[in-house]
Amino acid sequence: MRKYTALFFFIMFMIGTDTFLISPLLPTLQKQFGVSTGIAGWMLGAYTLGSALFALIAGPLSDGWNRRTVLLSGLLGFSVSTILCGFADSFWTMCLFRFLAGVSAAFTAPQVWASIPVIMPASRVPKTMGIAFAGLAASQALGVPIGSWLAVAQWSVPFWTIGIASLLLIAVAFFSLPDMKPTTFERTSILRRYVPLIMSGKARSGFLAYLLLHLGSGTAFAFIGKWMADRFELPIGQIGTVMMFLGFGTLLGSMISSYVTRKLGISNAIVIGMSMLMALYTIMPHLTNLRFVTLIYLIIFSTLGIIFPVVMGALTSLNASIRGTISSLANSTMNSANTLGAWIAGLLYVQFGGYSSIGIFSAICLALSLGTFLFGGVLARKDEHTGQESVSAS
Numbered sequence: 001m002r003k004y005t006a007l008f009f010f011i012m013f014m015i016g017t018d019t020f021l022i023s024p025l026l027p028t029l030q031k032q033f034g035v036s037t038g039i040a041g042w043m044l045g046a047y048t049l050g051s052a053l054f055a056l057i058a059g060p061l062s063d064g065w066n067r068r069t070v071l072l073s074g075l076l077g078f079s080v081s082t083i084l085c086g087f088a089d090s091f092w093t094m095c096l097f098r099f100l101a102g103v104s105a106a107f108t109a110p111q112v113w114a115s116i117p118v119i120m121p122a123s124r125v126p127k128t129m130g131i132a133f134a135g136l137a138a139s140q141a142l143g144v145p146i147g148s149w150l151a152v153a154q155w156s157v158p159f160w161t162i163g164i165a166s167l168l169l170i171a172v173a174f175f176s177l178p179d180m181k182p183t184t185f186e187r188t189s190i191l192r193r194y195v196p197l198i199m200s201g202k203a204r205s206g207f208l209a210y211l212l213l214h215l216g217s218g219t220a221f222a223f224i225g226k227w228m229a230d231r232f233e234l235p236i237g238q239i240g241t242v243m244m245f246l247g248f249g250t251l252l253g254s255m256i257s258s259y260v261t262r263k264l265g266i267s268n269a270i271v272i273g274m275s276m277l278m279a280l281y282t283i284m285p286h287l288t289n290l291r292f293v294t295l296i297y298l299i300i301f302s303t304l305g306i307i308f309p310v311v312m313g314a315l316t317s318l319n320a321s322i323r324g325t326i327s328s329l330a331n332s333t334m335n336s337a338n339t340l341g342a343w344i345a346g347l348l349y350v351q352f353g354g355y356s357s358i359g360i361f362s363a364i365c366l367a368l369s370l371g372t373f374l375f376g377g378v379l380a381r382k383d384e385h386t387g388q389e390s391v392s393a394s
Contacts, residue, residue, distance in 0.1 A: 008128065025236065030226075071177070210330060282359050
């Protein structure tokens with residue numbers, strides 16, 4: 001069973017590294033392809049756009065297929081398209097290959113979450129889920145900085161490294177994973193799977209709040225590398241070092257999330273955490289000391305690491321019978337927000353006063369998100385609702 005846990009960890013590590021890699025490379029790629037700051041963010045947004053669009057159909061479709069085959073196919077597409085990114089010779093070819101990588105990731109990542117309950121004993125499912133999520137956090141702490149350091153030699157090297165490493169994971173998955181064919185062959189339309197969520201006011205509020213949460217955090221993240229290069233004149237290697245602290249923050253937050261929510265309660269943890277984020281996003285762009293900026297980012301991403309698992313747990317408890325579809329919709333919502341955030345970040349950075357306007361925008365999004373979570377009732381008495389839904393689903 002440990003081989004499955006390790007495999008899922010490294011798959012999510014590779015996907016996470018590829019997702020976040022563009023941010024520290026953005027100044028270098030902008031110069032390489034000769035594009036303006038206003039549209040450079042689309043090299044990041046193309047990936048999240050592909051993932052957002054295809055996540056809506058990947059999850060429901062794969063419920064009727066062999067998950068092993070879907071995972072292997074998605075991982076192969078992810079490997080090839082990421083390697084091709086290293087050969088991009090223009091802004092538009094880079095956007096195309098990033099889009100294809102995002103599409104492939106949309107078919108791969110949901111299979112990890114859906115496969116764990118199938119092949120792992122029930123007693124080990126929560127721990128394995130946590131380790132897989134830690135792969136994403138570790139990608140920020142280690143994968144993105146390592147990619148930035150590799151890019152010092154040549155910007156293409158990180159893409160080739162991720163692609164080749166993912167090919168090795170395909171070989172491991174091919175020989176270790178069992179077939180995971182669906183137990184039933186009921187044909188249900190994709191739209192019909194989303195009807196219970198569309199009809200639920202609580203679900204609509206929850207996903208709107210989730211969209212705003214990621215829009216705020218994603219907009220701020222998109223231009224971190226660009227801002228650091230402009231404000232502190234950091235080379236790409238040092239930007240990667242700062243990014244390492246962001247990843248360690250996310251990893252720390254995910255590790256203590258259950259402890260914090262147990263001590264404070266679900267609602268209090270969300271209110272306190274998001275209130276802190278509003279203040280920090282507003283203040284941080286005005287700091288002139290790089291050490292203070294790094295510390296603030298560590299706190300911000302630790303707080304996000306605490307909040308995200310709690311919010312995701314609240315969403316998946318909305319309807320226990322369609323958790324796969326909920327996960328796909330959540331993934332699409334996240335990537336849609338990050339895509340929109342990359343475009344908004346470029347616009348704000350160029351037209352409205354640089355990174356300080358991005359900080360204000362992020363704070364407003366988080367305030368709206370918090371209000372929607374609270375007034376929509378998504379976080380209210382979550383544990384009781386989860387228990388009731390599980391019983392009814394059974």
